Amino acid sequence: MSVLTLENVQKAYPGTDGPVPVLRGVDLSLTAGETLALTGESGSGKSTLLHVAAGLEIADSGTVAVGGTDMATLNDAGRAEVRRGKVAVIFQQFNLIPSLTVGANIDFQARLAGRHDPARSARLADALGLKDHLQKYPEALSGGQQQRVAIARALAADPALLLADEPTGNLDEDTASAVMDEMLALVGDAGAALLMVTHSPLMAGRMGRHVHLHNGAVE
């Protein structure tokens, strides 16, 4: 079953000399349990594609369907509901809510989605080595720990689709590798589909499928 379907998706940003096309008709599909690496040089549209898939931005044309729901048919609130219920996003940085503790951050999206399972959260925290940090605030954690919290939070919500934008981009090589191992293992356990934007061939190589984006189109 297709968790994410993109058909002929186009997206442009306003520029000084008229619209600058970023996505020029992208087709992409992702089924449950599948892991996909999205690579491409800077400005190729990787992040935009991910934002459109998450409903954070709207495509200019084409179809974006998450779990069979066409995003174009939804208003802002509807898209927010999709984000709450079906999708989880992990960004390169600033994923966490600074005013909440690590524990509350992990639970936050699951509770928003109404799928809070304390046992699951505890398991994830344990697996990601966050057990001793649950009462701390994000600012007290290292970059790697903060990204682990973001991963735990995303998976605690048990999303059908996990979108990650350079989740290890801000980390050193060893940490990045460890975090990636943990994330892939947990995604596999959860049976979620993972779409990950990365520019690292090493990371891309660990994913099930690999799509290269060039100048706004799949190569």
Place this chain on the structure above:
Amino acid sequence: MIGTTLGALASHWRRHKLQLFALLAGLALATGLWAGVQAINAEARASYDAAAGTLGEGQFDQIVPRRGEIMTVEDYITLRRAGWRVSPVIEGRIGDVRVLGLEPLTSPGRFDIGRVAEDSGMDDFIGPGLLFADAVTVARLDTDLNTGARVIEAADAPPNIAVGDIGVVARLLGRDDIDRLLVLPDQPRGQPPLAQVAPQLRLLAAAQTADVGELTDSFHLNLTAFGLLSFAVGLFIVHSTIGLAFEQRRGLIRSLRALGVPLRTLVSLMALEVALLALIGGALGVALGYVMAAALLPDVAGALRGLYGAEVAGSLSLRPEWWVSGMAIALLGSAVAAGGKLWQIARMPPLASAQPRAWAEAARASARWQGVAALGLGLVALGLALFGTGLIAGFVTLAAFLIAAALALPVIIRPVTAFAQSRAHSPLAQWFWADTRQQLPGLSLALMALLLAVAANIGVSTMVSSFRLTFTAFLDQRLAPELYVQIEDPEEAARLQPVMEAAADEVLPLLRADAVVAGQPVQVLGIRVGPTYRENWVFLGQTAAPWDAVEAAEAVIVNEQFARRADLWVGDMVPLDTPLPVAAVVADHGNPSGQVILGDALFQSLYPGTIPRAFGLRTDDITGVRDRLRAAGADPEAMTDQSALKRFSLQVFERTFLVTGALNILTLAVAGFAMLMSLLTLADQRVPQLAPVWAMGMTRASLARLEVIRAGVFAAIVALVALPVGLGLAWVLLVRVNVEAFGWRLPMFLFPGDYAVLGAAALGAALLAALWPSLRLARLAPARLLQVFAHER
């Protein structure tokens, strides 16, 4: 290098125009309120000084004719030739303008030499003559005066008074007598007593002519306190904007230092920048203050004239004492706000982290000292409230109490939000409260400002409303007679008294003498005890049958002012010629002076031959009695009916309250503005805090709604805290300050309705302030939110 560095520093303001606006507006508002109040005070003081300087009122003993007599130039010469150094004064009115004739050669303080009016030659004095007046009065007189005298403008002339040589004024008024003689302080040796030289004249001691400045001091002290409060509120804005601007420029500062700008240069340039901004903001503020003072001054002038009979110019002049103080306080306030930050920069290693310190982290460190400071100041306020004496102590109590409350505010709000968070079930609610707590440091200055404003509003409105309630009751009690008649001379009294006795149901003659009792200058009043007094007067303290005792000449009634100043209460002996006990103490809100009230028989034995100067008449037929008195030759001008008197008295107080009311609204508006500015300047910092929540499935609209609700929650907590603070303020004002300033203690009434309205106003101000930043958030481009997470598209 200096130019380049300044350009780099200024680029911050170019990019953050809103911050610049907040800073300048905050400075302007703070300075404006302060300078405005100072301007009003300065104008009033200048008017008193001009009046006291010209009229000698309150400064000099005076010689006036005994009742029914007039004083001639020959009397003046007789006194001078007997060695009395006196100076004649004549006064009258031309149209609405009071015209005062002085004898410049002998009048006191002759030779305080200043600038001379170059074009006013002496021939003009002896010929058609000259009058001096301020610009407004000159304009007014020009149309009224067709007598050939020339009116020239003198900047420091007292308001609504034209002054000229006694010869000129006597000719203008068509008079050849003298109204009064000012007695100079230095008198020669061997001077014979007045009774021997001129028995038809009498000497009035300076103490008996009230000093306007002293009476009005408390009024101005109130205004000054308000000005200071407003300035404090405005300074909160300045403090938070400057703080923010410095925090946001840490990166820039690091870069500049790394690029080789010496620390000293950098700090100096930043100080220069702050000074420049302070000058601009201060100048705007002075202009604002001018506008405000010009708008309020007519009401202040009206209130002062009504309350104390003090003439204050209705127009404003740009006096250095207030605009300089406005600029100085703007510079000082900015220096205080920037000083700490500059010190930090001066000590910062060149490559210290450019990351703005988290607000929360800074707040946790400062929360502790804030709590300690609040506690300390609270104790000071409590100690002063219990043991302090004097007006200054009263105001220091107020200041300490208010600052303590403001500092305590974050300490109070923090546990409230923590508690709410712990009780919240939904994740959104939990996040809301957690986030609210995190917002606290950034907003606490604005919230403190709001607290001060709301508390001041509650305090002042409680005082004003208590005052009004008490005063209205007092008027009903005191102004029972339906008609009042003023009497000119003994013949008129003899002529009219039988008419009054025949026409009215009850006649209440009022005998009056000025005296010094127990070291206090007082009015001694003689009254005819009757049903009107017995039924209407309410006492603060009394014996079983006070009126019987007064009627039997066995006791006296004193007013509260005298009782407090002389430290006498019911049962204590009043040191009259024959000491008598106090039978009752009556609240008296009508005048600032002490009164001792006697039965008329006792009064006549103490002050034989005194004729009543005023009568109160009880009647159901006011017009009928009026007509009969007019037919008997009474001056219609000298008859006042009670309703007119009440209306006038209440009007006077309304105008006083109007001024404080206007200042209240302005203070609240400034607090609302502080909140708006804080929210707007914090909006940029909010984006990274809100972006993850948005990414996890909240719409921007619902986030914006939560922002508004958050402001409302803050305002509600502030309003709740402000209530006890405001009531405390009112208590200090009524029980401490008022007693010191006016000599009477006002009972404190509570006005829950008013407080609800004020709370709603505070809530409204906060919601209004949150509206714009929230709208901006609701319309924020997703791209701006996404930028938080990555720099790459």
Place this chain on the structure above:
Amino acid sequence: MNVKALLILAFLWAQPAWTQGFAGLGTDADGFAMPAPDPVFDFPADHGAHPDYRIEWWYLTANLTAADGTAYGLQWTLFRSALAPGEAEGWQSPQIWFAHAAVTTPNAHYATERFARGGIGAAGVQAAPFRAWIDEWALEGPDFDTLQMRAAGPDFAYDMALEAQGPLVFHGAGGFSVKSEEGQASYYYSQPFYRITGTLDLPGGPVEVTGNAWLDREWSSQLLSARQEGWDWFSLSFDDGTKMMGFQLREGEGQAYTAGTWITPDGATDAFENGMFQSEALETAQVAGRDVPTAWRVTVPARGVDVEVRAKNPNAWMDLSIPYWEGPVTVTGSHPGVGYLEMTGYE
């Protein structure tokens, strides 16, 4: 600036004259009568006021001695200053009167002043019987030779009797006293021969005193030239009975116009031409924040006079509306004696 001061200034010295010569005495005199040479005086009428002239004074100084030998000085002066020539009744009178009274003791100097409008009877001078008064102060008697004099201030008072022991003396050319090269002049005569006795009422108690008094009468409409800044005026009574009046009118840069009169014990006079009377400051004292010369060398070579004139009390500053120095002096040298010194224009 307060209105009163404005009124006063406009009243007294309304023309911008304040900076021009001392106390405006150098201004033009349009409308006022001018002194002319070869005067014919009419007594007693000329002892009275001359309202057509701008300024006039009755100026009495006295060197006094108490029973214990302590020396005192005394001053009683009545000035008339007209805003316009002539007299009018009531407040409209253009005449302004002011008076100074002072007593100088070895350690103290008491001075006070009075002001009065003309026309209303507060002050004036009547020729016969002679009566000059302002407020309760007075100099009066049946004639100019026999006078009673009194004045009082907050801290002193005096009551004196005067008896003339010699004739009036006339200065300059028969009473026409020239004051500058440009020809400014006044009518000027004196009665320097008063025998004076009376009581000084001082803070320490009453003091009986006797001594000699010198009364100057002078009136003019333009006394000083515009160049003149002030004057030093000496009235000296030598132990041999001779008296000498001398003054220099300072014109800046060391220039001065001088004049004087040599008076023999029987009242015969000899006027000094400009330059015959010479005075030279020997010492200055800090008085009221100014440097005032309080010791002088006075020489009149033609008369063999070479004396040192020294203030008995250097602090004899008249701290009044018009400030100046006036006090008793001791004379030593060729002609020992006592006298009075007046110095104006020391700013």
